[in-house]
Amino acid sequence: RMKDDGKNNYTIFKPIPNSGIERLTLENSIRKALQLNEFVLYYQPKIDTLTGQIIGTEALVRWNHPTLGLIPPGKFIPIAEETGLIVPLGEWVLRTACSQNKIWKEKGYPPMSVSVNLSSRQFSKHNLVESIKEILLETRIDPQYLELEITESMTMNVEVAIEVLGRLKELGIQICIDDFGTGYSNLYYLKLFSIDRLKIDQSFVRDIMTDSNDANIVATIIAMAHNLGIDVIAEGVETKEQLDFLRSQGCHEVQGFYYHPPLPAEQIEQLLLKTLSM
Numbered sequence: 001r002m003k004d005d006g007k008n009n010y011t012i013f014k015p016i017p018n019s020g021i022e023r024l025t026l027e028n029s030i031r032k033a034l035q036l037n038e039f040v041l042y043y044q045p046k047i048d049t050l051t052g053q054i055i056g057t058e059a060l061v062r063w064n065h066p067t068l069g070l071i072p073p074g075k076f077i078p079i080a081e082e083t084g085l086i087v088p089l090g091e092w093v094l095r096t097a098c099s100q101n102k103i104w105k106e107k108g109y110p111p112m113s114v115s116v117n118l119s120s121r122q123f124s125k126h127n128l129v130e131s132i133k134e135i136l137l138e139t140r141i142d143p144q145y146l147e148l149e150i151t152e153s154m155t156m157n158v159e160v161a162i163e164v165l166g167r168l169k170e171l172g173i174q175i176c177i178d179d180f181g182t183g184y185s186n187l188y189y190l191k192l193f194s195i196d197r198l199k200i201d202q203s204f205v206r207d208i209m210t211d212s213n214d215a216n217i218v219a220t221i222i223a224m225a226h227n228l229g230i231d232v233i234a235e236g237v238e239t240k241e242q243l244d245f246l247r248s249q250g251c252h253e254v255q256g257f258y259y260h261p262p263l264p265a266e267q268i269e270q271l272l273l274k275t276l277s278m
């Protein structure tokens with residue numbers, strides 16, 4: 001479903017293999033890639049449209065393959081999830097994102113949050129909270145600047161979700177529901193789970209100008225979030241028209257190609273330098 005329209009400079013890579021042997025090969029390559037440190041994080045700026053400021057970034061993993069080039073997450077995250085390799089990979093992502101955020105803070109850039117995607121496999125792992133606690137201590141990042149993006153499906157086991165999210169909130173970090181509107185949502189639980197932010201899925205944003213159903217859904221999500229005192233961000237914003245619609249509905253946090261694609265850390269720093277000198 002992901003659009004590779006050249007903005008991410010992805011090389012063409014084979015679809016997710018179906019045969020057992022190809023899967024096993026991919027599994028072994030992922031394991032090796034972890035050891036060889038071939039994964040890299042790109043960061044997509046999150047913009048406050050009222051001030052134009054970068055208020056944070058979302059860390060998005062890529063595999064910098066020595067011969068195949070940059071491989072998008074859609075090609076390896078599913079296998080990493082199936083095989084459990086998402087747990088060490090996810091820890092690497094968390095640690096790297098937190099230390100990068102700390103580096104930017106120490107260089108004196110205005111405070112920014114970093115959002116990290118969690119997979120359900122990580123979420124249901126008993127030591128998730130412990131390992132996040134460790135990473136916070138190690139990287140000495142202020143917990144309020146770490147946001148975890150979870151999906152609606154992870155909250156389906158209500159008891160587990162209350163327990164895990166409660167302990168994560170105790171650490172002082174932020175919780176965002178990613179891809180909001182695409183899965184199971186129980187509005188009552190949003191309040192119960194003390195969710196900080198909803199991210200409107202890009203599939204709704206995409207057709208906002210042409211599909212009145214999508215426009216209505218988006219408007220309703222924004223109003224509902226406001227009523228519940230939850231922040232709301234829209235992803236996949238590609239045009240001025242989409243941006244204007246979102247703003248008219250009161251959604252002022254956005255990310256998308258209209259502003260910036262996901263970028264390597266050095267390019268984020270160039271952007272930050274530019275903003276500082278303005």
Ligand code: C2E
Pocket residue numbers: 002003044059060061072073074077090093117118119178179202235236237238255256257258261262
């Ligand atoms: P996601 O969390 O929904 O991330 C948003 C995806 O939309 C990213 O694709 C991003 O590059 C892309 N995108 C950003 N702006 C635009 C836009 O304006 N238009 C369009 N069409 N697309 C836009 P990416 O980086 O390929 O990531 C795909 C998915 O892979 C992510 O979807 C996320 O579910 C997963 N993923 C990425 N990194 C991680 C990670 O570190 N851990 C886990 N568990 N999953 C990850």
Ligand code: CA
Pocket residue numbers: 058117149178
């Ligand atoms: Ca996300």
Ligand code: CA
Pocket residue numbers: 178179201202235
């Ligand atoms: Ca999404």
Ligand code: CA
Pocket residue numbers: 117151178179
């Ligand atoms: Ca997602």
